[in-house]
Amino acid sequence: MPDDEGHPALAEMELGAVLSALADPLRRRVVRELAAGPDGGERTCSSFALPVGKATVTHHFRTLREAGLIRQVDRGNSRMATLRRADVERRFPGLLALLTAEGAGDA
Amino acid sequence: MPDDEGHPALAEMELGAVLSALADPLRRRVVRELAAGPDGGERTCSSFALPVGKATVTHHFRTLREAGLIRQVDRGNSRMATLRRADVERRFPGLLALLTAEGAGDA
DNA sequence: CCGTAGGTACGACACGCGTCGTACCTACGG
């Protein structure tokens, strides 16, 4: 299972990269919204309405993708992002729960 | 339960600060070694033999302390560090397990 | 065919952070 265009395989996911990616509030928000949606739910990059420019959005999504947290597929004009829920849960059990807990009256 | 000299209370721990603190390999190593030891086990800063200068060690331990991951107490000449295991586990369940898994044949 | 919208690539900039050296402070031991 090779890296298909920047998506690390399950065994290639590094904790350091994941934690660094999740250290940014914007990227954490993306993962949280993705996790709140249905499993396998696809969303465009722009649908998150992040308060930054387009180039910065691309940068954040690349960071998330290269950490192995999301998967991006070309869908015609847009590039859809999906949470790699099962992979992340298998490699780092409980991690997603920590993210979803944030911003739910807990933080 | 106020901040006693840089130690955030349980409710004051922020996920962002914790993830940022854990994004550094050296700090992750400190927490991992602490977690591998007995609960409440005290260790001096220098006992970790981090490959950096003294000033940098102080910086890393301050980051860990201000994130709420460790507690530091003056013990005569040295300053002992202890893992806030119960607090961390209560606030961010499963987080410590992710760290201990790293470097145990898993990563 | 042309315009527009979603994303990417590249370069630039500013701030943060990991690192260090040095000076200083506080025990502890001759």
Add this chain to the structure above:
DNA sequence: CCGTAGGTACGACGCGTGTCGTACCTACGG
């Protein structure tokens, strides 16, 4: 009393990174 060892405080430096503007590319819709 003086030296030494553990830590801290402060200032400095370099690189990483979050941010942006601009140019460009690729569908999709008149």
